Amino acid sequence: MSRATSATIHLGALRDNLRRSRDLARPARVMAVVKADGYGHGLERVARAFDEADAFGVACIADGQRLRAAGVARRIVVLSGIDEAADIAEMHRLGLESAIHHRSQIDWLEADPDPRPLKVWLKIDTGMHRLGFPPEQVAAAHARLLALPNVDADIGLMTHFANSDVFGDTQTTAQIECFERIASEFPGPLSLSNSAGLLGWPQARGHWVRPGGLLYGISVVEGRTGEDFGFRPAMTLSSKLIAINRIGRGESIGYAASWTCPEDMDVGVVQIGYGDGYPRSASAGTPVLLNGRRAPLIGRVSMDLITIDLRKHGDARVGDAVILWGKDLPVEEIASRAGSIGYELVCGMTRRVRFLEDPN
Numbered sequence: 001m002s003r004a005t006s007a008t009i010h011l012g013a014l015r016d017n018l019r020r021s022r023d024l025a026r027p028a029r030v031m032a033v034v035k036a037d038g039y040g041h042g043l044e045r046v047a048r049a050f051d052e053a054d055a056f057g058v059a060c061i062a063d064g065q066r067l068r069a070a071g072v073a074r075r076i077v078v079l080s081g082i083d084e085a086a087d088i089a090e091m092h093r094l095g096l097e098s099a100i101h102h103r104s105q106i107d108w109l110e111a112d113p114d115p116r117p118l119k120v121w122l123k124i125d126t127g128m129h130r131l132g133f134p135p136e137q138v139a140a141a142h143a144r145l146l147a148l149p150n151v152d153a154d155i156g157l158m159t160h161f162a163n164s165d166v167f168g169d170t171q172t173t174a175q176i177e178c179f180e181r182i183a184s185e186f187p188g189p190l191s192l193s194n195s196a197g198l199l200g201w202p203q204a205r206g207h208w209v210r211p212g213g214l215l216y217g218i219s220v221v222e223g224r225t226g227e228d229f230g231f232r233p234a235m236t237l238s239s240k241l242i243a244i245n246r247i248g249r250g251e252s253i254g255y256a257a258s259w260t261c262p263e264d265m266d267v268g269v270v271q272i273g274y275g276d277g278y279p280r281s282a283s284a285g286t287p288v289l290l291n292g293r294r295a296p297l298i299g300r301v302s303m304d305l306i307t308i309d310l311r312k313h314g315d316a317r318v319g320d321a322v323i324l325w326g327k328d329l330p331v332e333e334i335a336s337r338a339g340s341i342g343y344e345l346v347c348g349m350t351r352r353v354r355f356l357e358d359p360n
Protein backbone atom coordinates (compact mmCIF):
# COMPACT_ATOMS: atom_id res chain seq x y z
CA MET A 1 0.00 0.00 0.00
CA SER A 2 1.25 3.45 -0.84
CA ARG A 3 1.28 6.18 1.77
CA ALA A 4 -2.02 7.90 2.32
CA THR A 5 -0.58 11.40 2.19
CA SER A 6 -1.87 13.40 -0.74
CA ALA A 7 -2.23 16.97 -1.91
CA THR A 8 -5.39 17.53 -3.91
CA ILE A 9 -5.27 20.52 -6.23
CA HIS A 10 -8.62 22.15 -6.94
CA LEU A 11 -8.50 23.33 -10.53
CA GLY A 12 -11.82 25.15 -10.26
CA ALA A 13 -10.50 27.14 -7.31
CA LEU A 14 -7.43 28.15 -9.31
CA ARG A 15 -9.69 29.29 -12.17
CA ASP A 16 -12.05 31.18 -9.85
CA ASN A 17 -9.12 32.86 -8.11
CA LEU A 18 -7.67 34.04 -11.40
CA ARG A 19 -11.07 35.34 -12.49
CA ARG A 20 -11.50 37.22 -9.20
CA SER A 21 -8.00 38.69 -9.55
CA ARG A 22 -8.81 39.83 -13.07
CA ASP A 23 -12.03 41.46 -11.88
CA LEU A 24 -10.17 43.29 -9.10
CA ALA A 25 -7.33 44.34 -11.37
CA ARG A 26 -9.33 45.58 -14.35
CA PRO A 27 -8.38 47.45 -16.48
CA ALA A 28 -4.87 46.38 -15.46
CA ARG A 29 -3.73 43.06 -16.87
CA VAL A 30 -2.74 40.05 -14.79
CA MET A 31 0.68 38.43 -14.85
CA ALA A 32 0.05 35.17 -12.97
CA VAL A 33 3.07 34.41 -10.80
CA VAL A 34 3.84 30.69 -10.94
CA LYS A 35 7.33 30.53 -9.46
CA ALA A 36 8.41 27.70 -7.11
CA ASP A 37 6.50 25.10 -9.13
CA GLY A 38 3.32 27.16 -9.03
CA TYR A 39 3.65 27.77 -5.27
CA GLY A 40 4.00 24.02 -4.84
CA HIS A 41 0.79 23.20 -6.75
CA GLY A 42 2.57 21.96 -9.90
CA LEU A 43 3.72 24.37 -12.60
CA GLU A 44 2.18 22.75 -15.68
CA ARG A 45 -1.05 22.03 -13.82
CA VAL A 46 -1.55 25.61 -12.65
CA ALA A 47 -0.57 27.03 -16.03
CA ARG A 48 -3.38 24.99 -17.59
CA ALA A 49 -5.84 26.33 -15.02
CA PHE A 50 -4.56 29.88 -15.57
CA ASP A 51 -4.86 29.75 -19.36
CA GLU A 52 -6.75 33.06 -19.26
CA ALA A 53 -3.87 34.90 -17.59
CA ASP A 54 -2.43 37.72 -19.71
CA ALA A 55 1.11 36.57 -18.92
CA PHE A 56 3.08 34.41 -16.53
CA GLY A 57 5.78 35.45 -14.08
CA VAL A 58 8.48 32.89 -13.26
CA ALA A 59 11.65 32.95 -11.17
CA CYS A 60 14.00 31.28 -13.61
CA ILE A 61 14.48 30.36 -17.25
CA ALA A 62 14.01 26.67 -16.47
CA ASP A 63 10.41 27.43 -15.50
CA GLY A 64 9.92 29.23 -18.80
CA GLN A 65 11.29 26.18 -20.55
CA ARG A 66 8.81 23.92 -18.75
CA LEU A 67 5.91 26.22 -19.63
CA ARG A 68 6.86 26.33 -23.31
CA ALA A 69 7.28 22.53 -23.33
CA ALA A 70 3.76 22.30 -21.90
CA GLY A 71 2.47 24.33 -24.84
CA VAL A 72 2.04 27.68 -23.07
CA ALA A 73 2.12 30.39 -25.74
CA ARG A 74 1.47 33.39 -23.48
CA ARG A 75 4.01 36.03 -22.55
CA ILE A 76 6.39 34.85 -19.82
CA VAL A 77 8.46 37.22 -17.70
CA VAL A 78 11.51 35.94 -15.83
CA LEU A 79 11.27 38.04 -12.67
CA SER A 80 14.98 38.15 -11.92
CA GLY A 81 16.00 38.00 -15.58
CA ILE A 82 19.17 36.69 -17.14
CA ASP A 83 21.78 35.26 -14.75
CA GLU A 84 24.65 35.11 -17.24
CA ALA A 85 25.44 36.20 -20.80
CA ALA A 86 24.56 32.79 -22.26
CA ASP A 87 21.00 33.15 -20.98
CA ILE A 88 20.21 35.71 -23.67
CA ALA A 89 20.19 33.08 -26.42
CA GLU A 90 17.95 30.85 -24.31
CA MET A 91 15.55 33.73 -23.67
CA HIS A 92 15.29 34.27 -27.43
CA ARG A 93 14.84 30.59 -28.16
CA LEU A 94 11.97 30.38 -25.68
CA GLY A 95 10.51 33.82 -26.33
CA LEU A 96 10.87 34.95 -22.70
CA GLU A 97 11.02 38.49 -21.31
CA SER A 98 13.68 39.54 -18.84
CA ALA A 99 13.61 41.72 -15.79
CA ILE A 100 16.71 43.90 -15.75
CA HIS A 101 17.68 44.69 -12.20
CA HIS A 102 21.47 45.12 -12.34
CA ARG A 103 24.08 46.79 -14.54
CA SER A 104 25.83 43.45 -15.17
CA GLN A 105 22.77 42.36 -17.15
CA ILE A 106 23.02 45.46 -19.35
CA ASP A 107 26.74 44.72 -19.86
CA TRP A 108 25.82 41.25 -21.19
CA LEU A 109 23.20 42.73 -23.52
CA GLU A 110 25.68 45.31 -24.83
CA ALA A 111 28.19 42.57 -25.60
CA ASP A 112 25.67 40.22 -27.21
CA PRO A 113 25.97 39.89 -31.00
CA ASP A 114 22.40 38.63 -31.58
CA PRO A 115 20.49 41.55 -33.16
CA ARG A 116 17.00 40.29 -32.22
CA PRO A 117 15.25 42.60 -29.73
CA LEU A 118 14.68 41.18 -26.27
CA LYS A 119 11.65 42.39 -24.30
CA VAL A 120 12.73 43.75 -20.92
CA TRP A 121 11.31 45.14 -17.68
CA LEU A 122 13.51 47.59 -15.83
CA LYS A 123 13.31 46.84 -12.12
CA ILE A 124 13.36 49.86 -9.82
CA ASP A 125 14.29 49.62 -6.15
CA THR A 126 11.81 51.97 -4.50
CA GLY A 127 12.60 50.80 -0.98
CA MET A 128 12.47 46.99 -0.81
CA HIS A 129 16.29 46.93 -1.24
CA ARG A 130 16.48 43.49 -2.75
CA LEU A 131 16.57 43.74 -6.55
CA GLY A 132 16.55 46.81 -8.74
CA PHE A 133 18.19 50.08 -9.68
CA PRO A 134 18.04 52.84 -7.08
CA PRO A 135 15.94 55.81 -8.26
CA GLU A 136 18.94 57.99 -9.13
CA GLN A 137 20.35 55.33 -11.50
CA VAL A 138 17.15 54.57 -13.40
CA ALA A 139 17.49 57.23 -16.10
CA ALA A 140 21.00 56.10 -17.02
CA ALA A 141 20.05 52.41 -17.05
CA HIS A 142 16.98 53.17 -19.16
CA ALA A 143 19.09 55.20 -21.63
CA ARG A 144 21.61 52.36 -21.96
CA LEU A 145 18.81 49.89 -22.71
CA LEU A 146 17.06 52.22 -25.14
CA ALA A 147 20.29 52.70 -27.07
CA LEU A 148 20.60 48.96 -27.71
CA PRO A 149 19.27 47.58 -30.99
CA ASN A 150 18.85 44.17 -29.31
CA VAL A 151 16.44 45.54 -26.69
CA ASP A 152 12.77 46.14 -27.53
CA ALA A 153 12.13 49.88 -27.18
CA ASP A 154 8.89 49.26 -25.26
CA ILE A 155 10.68 48.93 -21.94
CA GLY A 156 8.47 48.04 -18.96
CA LEU A 157 9.05 49.47 -15.50
CA MET A 158 8.43 47.50 -12.37
CA THR A 159 8.96 47.58 -8.65
CA HIS A 160 8.18 45.31 -5.72
CA PHE A 161 6.63 46.15 -2.35
CA ALA A 162 8.22 45.21 0.96
CA ASN A 163 5.23 45.70 3.22
CA SER A 164 2.06 45.91 1.15
CA ASP A 165 0.32 43.30 3.33
CA VAL A 166 0.02 46.00 5.98
CA PHE A 167 -2.76 48.08 4.48
CA GLY A 168 -2.19 51.80 4.92
CA ASP A 169 1.51 51.30 5.69
CA THR A 170 3.58 54.40 5.07
CA GLN A 171 6.51 52.55 3.46
CA THR A 172 4.22 51.32 0.69
CA THR A 173 2.81 54.83 0.18
CA ALA A 174 6.38 56.07 -0.17
CA GLN A 175 7.25 53.26 -2.60
CA ILE A 176 4.24 54.09 -4.77
CA GLU A 177 5.09 57.82 -4.81
CA CYS A 178 8.71 57.08 -5.65
CA PHE A 179 7.70 54.77 -8.50
CA GLU A 180 5.19 57.23 -9.92
CA ARG A 181 7.74 60.03 -9.87
CA ILE A 182 10.19 57.96 -11.90
CA ALA A 183 7.60 56.33 -14.15
CA SER A 184 6.23 59.70 -15.24
CA GLU A 185 9.46 60.25 -17.16
CA PHE A 186 9.13 57.10 -19.33
CA PRO A 187 6.45 55.77 -21.67
CA GLY A 188 6.49 51.99 -21.01
CA PRO A 189 4.01 49.69 -19.21
CA LEU A 190 4.08 49.86 -15.40
CA SER A 191 3.82 47.08 -12.83
CA LEU A 192 3.88 47.43 -9.04
CA SER A 193 1.52 45.12 -7.20
CA ASN A 194 1.85 41.61 -5.82
CA SER A 195 -1.21 39.96 -4.23
CA ALA A 196 -1.34 42.23 -1.21
CA GLY A 197 -0.86 45.25 -3.45
CA LEU A 198 -3.83 44.11 -5.52
CA LEU A 199 -5.97 43.69 -2.40
CA GLY A 200 -5.05 46.75 -0.42
CA TRP A 201 -3.55 49.33 -2.76
CA PRO A 202 -5.96 50.21 -5.61
CA GLN A 203 -3.82 53.23 -6.48
CA ALA A 204 -1.00 50.82 -7.41
CA ARG A 205 -2.63 48.86 -10.21
CA GLY A 206 -0.42 50.23 -12.98
CA HIS A 207 -0.84 48.40 -16.30
CA TRP A 208 0.04 44.98 -14.94
CA VAL A 209 -0.49 43.38 -11.53
CA ARG A 210 1.57 40.35 -10.48
CA PRO A 211 -0.43 38.24 -8.01
CA GLY A 212 0.95 34.92 -6.85
CA GLY A 213 -0.41 33.78 -3.49
CA LEU A 214 -3.97 34.95 -4.09
CA LEU A 215 -4.26 32.78 -7.18
CA TYR A 216 -3.73 29.80 -4.88
CA GLY A 217 -6.22 31.25 -2.40
CA ILE A 218 -3.60 32.26 0.15
CA SER A 219 -3.28 35.60 1.92
CA VAL A 220 -0.26 37.00 3.72
CA VAL A 221 -2.32 39.72 5.40
CA GLU A 222 -1.94 39.21 9.15
CA GLY A 223 -4.94 37.44 10.65
CA ARG A 224 -6.83 37.22 7.36
CA THR A 225 -7.13 34.26 5.04
CA GLY A 226 -7.57 34.18 1.29
CA GLU A 227 -11.16 33.11 1.94
CA ASP A 228 -11.74 36.30 3.93
CA PHE A 229 -11.09 38.14 0.65
CA GLY A 230 -13.28 35.86 -1.45
CA PHE A 231 -10.56 33.51 -2.74
CA ARG A 232 -10.70 29.72 -2.50
CA PRO A 233 -7.92 27.49 -1.17
CA ALA A 234 -6.53 25.49 -4.06
CA MET A 235 -4.76 22.76 -2.09
CA THR A 236 -6.12 20.20 0.35
CA LEU A 237 -3.44 18.24 2.17
CA SER A 238 -4.81 15.02 3.58
CA SER A 239 -3.81 11.72 5.06
CA LYS A 240 -5.37 9.18 7.39
CA LEU A 241 -5.41 7.83 10.88
CA ILE A 242 -3.26 4.69 11.00
CA ALA A 243 -3.48 3.90 14.74
CA ILE A 244 -5.52 4.73 17.82
CA ASN A 245 -3.72 3.98 21.07
CA ARG A 246 -4.92 4.17 24.65
CA ILE A 247 -2.22 5.96 26.67
CA GLY A 248 -2.25 6.31 30.42
CA ARG A 249 -2.37 9.46 32.52
CA GLY A 250 1.09 10.94 33.11
CA GLU A 251 2.65 9.19 30.08
CA SER A 252 4.38 11.42 27.55
CA ILE A 253 3.88 11.46 23.79
CA GLY A 254 6.61 11.42 21.16
CA TYR A 255 10.12 12.87 20.84
CA ALA A 256 11.48 14.90 23.73
CA ALA A 257 8.43 13.88 25.77
CA SER A 258 7.08 17.35 25.14
CA TRP A 259 3.43 16.53 25.87
CA THR A 260 2.03 14.61 28.82
CA CYS A 261 -1.37 12.97 28.95
CA PRO A 262 -3.48 14.66 31.64
CA GLU A 263 -5.69 11.56 31.87
CA ASP A 264 -6.06 8.14 30.32
CA MET A 265 -6.91 8.96 26.72
CA ASP A 266 -6.98 7.89 23.08
CA VAL A 267 -4.14 9.20 20.95
CA GLY A 268 -4.46 9.11 17.16
CA VAL A 269 -1.48 8.61 14.86
CA VAL A 270 -1.70 10.28 11.44
CA GLN A 271 0.47 9.32 8.50
CA ILE A 272 2.13 12.65 7.79
CA GLY A 273 5.24 14.41 9.04
CA TYR A 274 7.92 16.87 8.13
CA GLY A 275 9.20 14.36 5.57
CA ASP A 276 6.05 15.19 3.63
CA GLY A 277 6.29 18.93 4.18
CA TYR A 278 4.09 19.27 7.23
CA PRO A 279 5.96 21.85 9.35
CA ARG A 280 7.98 20.41 12.22
CA SER A 281 7.56 23.70 14.03
CA ALA A 282 3.76 23.27 14.29
CA SER A 283 3.05 23.56 17.99
CA ALA A 284 0.84 21.39 20.20
CA GLY A 285 -2.73 22.55 19.71
CA THR A 286 -2.39 23.06 15.94
CA PRO A 287 -5.68 21.75 14.54
CA VAL A 288 -6.29 18.99 12.01
CA LEU A 289 -9.70 18.07 10.63
CA LEU A 290 -10.91 14.58 11.51
CA ASN A 291 -14.28 13.66 10.06
CA GLY A 292 -14.96 17.35 9.58
CA ARG A 293 -14.19 18.34 13.17
CA ARG A 294 -11.04 19.83 14.64
CA ALA A 295 -8.63 17.76 16.70
CA PRO A 296 -5.45 19.20 18.21
CA LEU A 297 -1.92 18.08 17.49
CA ILE A 298 -0.10 16.80 20.58
CA GLY A 299 3.64 16.19 20.96
CA ARG A 300 6.30 16.87 18.33
CA VAL A 301 5.82 16.50 14.60
CA SER A 302 8.12 13.67 13.49
CA MET A 303 9.40 12.80 10.03
CA ASP A 304 6.59 10.45 9.03
CA LEU A 305 3.91 10.84 11.66
CA ILE A 306 2.02 13.16 13.94
CA THR A 307 -0.06 12.42 17.02
CA ILE A 308 -3.44 13.96 17.82
CA ASP A 309 -5.73 14.19 20.83
CA LEU A 310 -8.85 12.05 20.32
CA ARG A 311 -10.59 12.85 23.59
CA LYS A 312 -13.41 14.62 21.75
CA HIS A 313 -13.47 12.07 18.91
CA GLY A 314 -14.90 8.92 20.44
CA ASP A 315 -16.19 7.87 17.01
CA ALA A 316 -12.74 7.95 15.36
CA ARG A 317 -11.65 4.78 13.55
CA VAL A 318 -8.38 3.64 12.05
CA GLY A 319 -8.49 4.59 8.35
CA ASP A 320 -10.45 7.81 8.89
CA ALA A 321 -9.41 10.68 6.65
CA VAL A 322 -7.52 13.57 8.22
CA ILE A 323 -7.15 16.97 6.58
CA LEU A 324 -4.08 18.99 7.48
CA TRP A 325 -5.14 22.10 5.57
CA GLY A 326 -7.67 23.06 2.93
CA LYS A 327 -11.27 24.23 2.98
CA ASP A 328 -12.42 24.86 6.58
CA LEU A 329 -8.84 24.65 7.82
CA PRO A 330 -6.87 27.53 6.27
CA VAL A 331 -3.21 26.90 5.57
CA GLU A 332 -2.66 30.44 6.88
CA GLU A 333 -3.84 29.29 10.32
CA ILE A 334 -1.54 26.26 10.35
CA ALA A 335 1.33 28.45 9.17
CA SER A 336 0.83 30.96 11.96
CA ARG A 337 0.92 28.07 14.46
CA ALA A 338 4.24 27.08 12.91
CA GLY A 339 5.74 30.58 12.84
CA SER A 340 5.55 30.70 9.05
CA ILE A 341 3.31 31.86 6.21
CA GLY A 342 0.95 29.84 4.04
CA TYR A 343 3.21 30.29 1.01
CA GLU A 344 6.07 28.41 2.65
CA LEU A 345 3.87 25.49 3.63
CA VAL A 346 2.35 24.92 0.19
CA CYS A 347 5.79 25.29 -1.43
CA GLY A 348 7.18 22.61 0.85
CA MET A 349 5.42 19.44 -0.31
CA THR A 350 8.05 16.75 -0.80
CA ARG A 351 8.31 14.17 -3.54
CA ARG A 352 6.61 11.39 -1.65
CA VAL A 353 3.36 13.36 -1.47
CA ARG A 354 0.95 12.15 -4.13
CA PHE A 355 -0.69 14.93 -6.13
CA LEU A 356 -4.31 14.50 -7.14
CA GLU A 357 -6.51 16.78 -9.22
CA ASP A 358 -10.06 17.80 -8.47
CA PRO A 359 -11.92 19.58 -11.29
CA ASN A 360 -13.62 21.79 -8.73
Ligand SMILES: *Cc1c(COP(=O)(O)O)cnc(C)c1O
Pocket residue numbers: 033035079160193194195196210211212213214
Ligand atom coordinates in the same frame (compact mmCIF):
# COMPACT_ATOMS: atom_id res chain seq x y z
C1 LIG B 1 6.75 36.48 -5.88
C2 LIG B 1 6.58 37.76 -6.58
C3 LIG B 1 5.30 38.27 -6.83
C4 LIG B 1 4.04 37.60 -6.29
O1 LIG B 1 3.93 37.84 -4.91
P1 LIG B 1 2.64 37.35 -4.11
O2 LIG B 1 2.77 37.88 -2.74
O3 LIG B 1 2.68 35.86 -4.13
O4 LIG B 1 1.46 37.88 -4.83
C5 LIG B 1 5.19 39.41 -7.58
N1 LIG B 1 6.29 40.04 -8.05
C6 LIG B 1 7.53 39.59 -7.82
C7 LIG B 1 8.70 40.33 -8.37
C8 LIG B 1 7.73 38.45 -7.07
O5 LIG B 1 8.96 38.01 -6.82
